[in-house]
Amino acid sequence: QKEVEQDPGPLSVPEGAIVSLNCTYSNSAFQYFMWYRQYSRKGPELLMYTYSSGNKEDGRFTAQVDKSSKYISLFIRDSQPSDSATYLCAMITSYGKLTFGQGTILTVHP
Amino acid sequence: DGGITQSPKYLFRKEGQNVTLSCEQNLNHDAMYWYRQDPGQGLRLIYYSQIVNDFQKGDIAEGYSVSREKKESFPLTVTSAQKNPTAFYLCASSNEGSSNQPQHFGDGTRLSIL
Numbered sequence: 001q002k003e004v005e006q007d008p009g010p011l012s013v014p015e016g017a018i019v020s021l022n023c024t025y026s027n028s029a030f031q032y033f034m035w036y037r038q039y040s041r042k043g044p045e046l047l048m049y050t051y052s053s054g055n056k057e058d059g060r061f062t063a064q065v066d067k068s069s070k071y072i073s074l075f076i077r078d079s080q081p082s083d084s085a086t087y088l089c090a091m092i093t094s095y096g097k098l099t100f101g102q103g104t105i106l107t108v109h110p
Numbered sequence: 111d112g113g114i115t116q117s118p119k120y121l122f123r124k125e126g127q128n129v130t131l132s133c134e135q136n137l138n139h140d141a142m143y144w145y146r147q148d149p150g151q152g153l154r155l156i157y158y159s160q161i162v163n164d165f166q167k168g169d170i171a172e173g174y175s176v177s178r179e180k181k182e183s184f185p186l187t188v189t190s191a192q193k194n195p196t197a198f199y200l201c202a203s204s205n206e207g208s209s210n211q212p213q214h215f216g217d218g219t220r221l222s223i224l
Binding site: 031032046049096100 | 114116150151152153155200202210212213214215216217218220
């Protein structure tokens with residue numbers, strides 16, 4: 001079993017939809033959680049970084065962490081075609097080990 | 111502009127050839143990392159360095175080598191011992207190597223076999 005599981009999709013939604021991207025993890029030592037966005041032929045770009053359970057909002061993006069269930073989510077409101085990309089979750093343990101999910105491919109069509 | 115620069119963007123390797131991928135950062139970050147990205151497998155850590163003149167193997171170091179002679183630079187050599195080198199290679203850096211700081215990435219080098 002992988003330490004971090006992420007549904008690879010692909011996920012296709014119409015413009016304006018609310019998108020939910022999810023990761024589960026098995027290692028309770030993960031304390032810090034990130035979401036990256038990666039456009040085709042580009043490097044991952046940090047979107048959200050959080051370390052506590054609960055919600056963190058930044059514009060149209062909301063990151064949610066539930067440490068008791070070992071589950072994190074990224075919500076995108078009012079999705080746009082420019083949001084079409086691969087979304088990677090990533091987690092760091094308290095001793096600095098970083099692990100990525102496989103990435104979810106998202107397409108937002110006009 | 112502060113950031114991480116990887117070059118070249120595309121690279122082709124012949125059989126038996128070593129090739130070197132460049133990574134330069136002007137973020138004044140202490141730690142630097144090399145990842146390999148294959149379709150459906152996410153990012154896998156090749157090597158990392160927390161300080162100049164020191165580096166450690168990651169999960170898939172076989173067939174690769176690195177050096178860290180300057181804080182700004184962390185080149186990766188893909189040797190002929192790496193039998194399946196075709197992949198997208200990503201360099202990253204972070205402010206502190208052994209803490210919880212997020213990593214920031216360059217735009218990658220795509221390596222292919224001729």
